[in-house]
Amino acid sequence: MTKAITVSGLHKSFGRTRALDGLDLEVGAGEVHGFLGPNGAGKSTAIRVLLGLLRADSGAARVLGRDPWADAVEVHRRIAYVPGDVTLWRNLSGGEVIDLYGRLRGGLDRGRRAELIERFELDPTKKGRTYSKGNRQKVALVAAFASDVDLLILDEPTSGLDPLMEEVFQRCVAEERDRGRTVLLSSHILSEVEELCDRVSIIRKGRTVESGSLADLRHLTRTSVTAELAGPPDGLARLPGVHDLDVRGHRVRLQVDTDKLDAVLRSLSASGVRSLTSTPPTLEELFLRHYQDEAVAR
């Protein structure tokens, strides 16, 4: 089996609200897959369909080769899930909840549990009601990373974690990948996704708008170029793929579609290049571009 998750044409409506509108998603086994989208794009709805908590109106979804609705229990044995907002039982200690979650899945690695509690600096004897948001999140994360499962589904798992813990989290995800586990990571923290993910899907209004490796996606977007030239630039404006051209004397700033970069560089060097900075698109720009398109479309 090479695909941990395959989803095609998923639709889900709540009354008149269309949460998912033909969502497609493919997550290969062993990869860390970033799942991005603005608030309300349908990420959590999609995840809850993958967990069999919601029933899709139409479309197909397979998780670990099975139907997440019909075979929920079998699928869940091999899944660990961390919601973005963990609610705990007020009178159960964190340690009790970690063990409960573990036993409700495929089981728990005691050694790893102890190690993770140490690394996340979690006090497992505190009761649910006394944990802060970040600490509640840690309870669910420790349970997930210590569980003996094949697939981790993490829905904005680092909300409430401080930067140090965020780093611990990133290392844990990397370790999971090294152990051959699959991770679906829904996140708003783009640096986190950029750091961790092999492939990314961006969804908007319940539909997948981009999907691929970060390299692929970067290819689709623009590089910013700033250059200091020996002479005045010539003919840049006529080149295909050049945007936001700003020429001030010998100084040039422009955006260029990444696949048209070559022609621009040639044109620049024809004028003599004194200095040049070229910034590849960040995921943030990628994301903002889709997000702004949406804002414009509205």
Added chain:
Amino acid sequence: MTTLTAGSVPARRLAGTGTLLRFALRRDRLMIPVWVAVTALLVLSMPNTLESLYGTPAERAGLKRQMATNASLRAMVGPVFGDSLGALTAWRVGVYAGALAAVTSLLLVVRHTRDEEESGRQELVASGMVGRRAPLTAALLTAAVANAVLAVLVAAGLAGRGAAGALALGLGIAGTGMVFATVAAVVAQLTESARQARGLTAAVLGAAFVLRAAGDSATDDGSSVLTWISPLGWLENLRAFAGERWWVLLLFAGAALAQGAVAYALAGRRDLGMSFLPARPGPAAGRLGTAGALAWRLQRGAVLGWSTGFLLAGAVFGAMTEGAADLVGDNERAREIIARMGGQAGLTDAFVSAMTGMLGLVAGLYVVASVLRLNGEEISGRAEPVLAGAVGRLRWAAGHLVIAFGGAALILLLAGAGYALGYGGDAGPLLGACLVRLPAVWVVGSAAVLLHGLLPRAAVAAWGVAGAVLLLGWVGPALDLPRAVLELSPFAHLPELPGGEMAWKPVLVLTGLAAALSAAGLVALRRRDMTS
């Protein structure tokens, strides 16, 4: 700087009370009118009903005489102080209306204090221009508004029977409400969860009811110390329409003020969201490994509490049953009275039947509370990670339902055992009298299962089912409602045990109905989306 220090210290502590009060009344714009209307209607419809039952002064005087001689009847409804229709109204529904006002008040106060803190909503509110004492004040004022409206409705509605008596009854009912509003205010400072606060205050109310019952069975004029300890006993000793003792109102006022002062003192000495029963550390590792074990862990405290309460209530009622028949003998009229109150011939048996019936109705509240834990787990989002484990929905639900339905059997069994201990008679018929209520309790529980399956967001409506059944059973017969209405309650179909003939058909039909409703609810649960 001047604006920040403006106003006296007490005034600043109360800043924002008006805004919070308006907000609370807006949030409860449905709950308060419905509760007030139901309670007022209960009281206001009583004179006509009583008139149709006891039309002539001679009949009413006879009723008064009978009550004076029958300790067991007094335990149920208290002594009669006058034979006017007004006095009989106060006798028949006063305590129940007071208890209803108490329940409304305690729910309102907990909802606007501990509930708000527990959910974290209070934090955002308190960060605004809101004084330290404002939330508690607004909660108490909300209850005061509800009780004041109720008092006005009762006083105005019964004024035709005697203005003084009507006013006394209205104030007594509202006063009972405020006494329990302030009990709730104190308890809400002590506990950390709203559920605990509601449960403890309700336990105080239950104790007040049992104390009054025990006191009234001991004396025929409400003069027992036990009656005077209970706020519900004060309501009766106010003697509305029968030579009002206005000074009794001072007891309500004094208790409410004293408890209010304690609540404010406690509230001023603790941090937001904290309580005086602090959380102790728990184990670093747990043994819980299944959804069923989790359900038991979450519900075991409640099961223990209800079990203790039912055992004690059974024992107290059992002790009161002693001599119920001796005092009245074969008096035809007394039998008639008890028959009109929902019992039947054979006085001891009728009394036992009425008391165990009452316990059965209250067990309906247990079963709804227990089934709704399932709903609470889902709505709060705590069920989601559990169901994301290798746990099917049916197994998850079954864990809670076994406790709900099995627990109902357990508490009724314990009530029967307590009754047998208190009464000292043959345990068999007493256990039977308690357990025969079980199918009806299950039907109430299964209605909650069905609601949770079909309409998880509206499943709290199951409380309405339990409340309606309770009202039909407690005051339905006295209201002389049509048979068809009374029979809406599953309890109306059960054989009257002990004394009556055991009928298996209704027992089996109700059990089947409960099974069918539960199954339908579970099928719906399995097919629908989980809410969060």
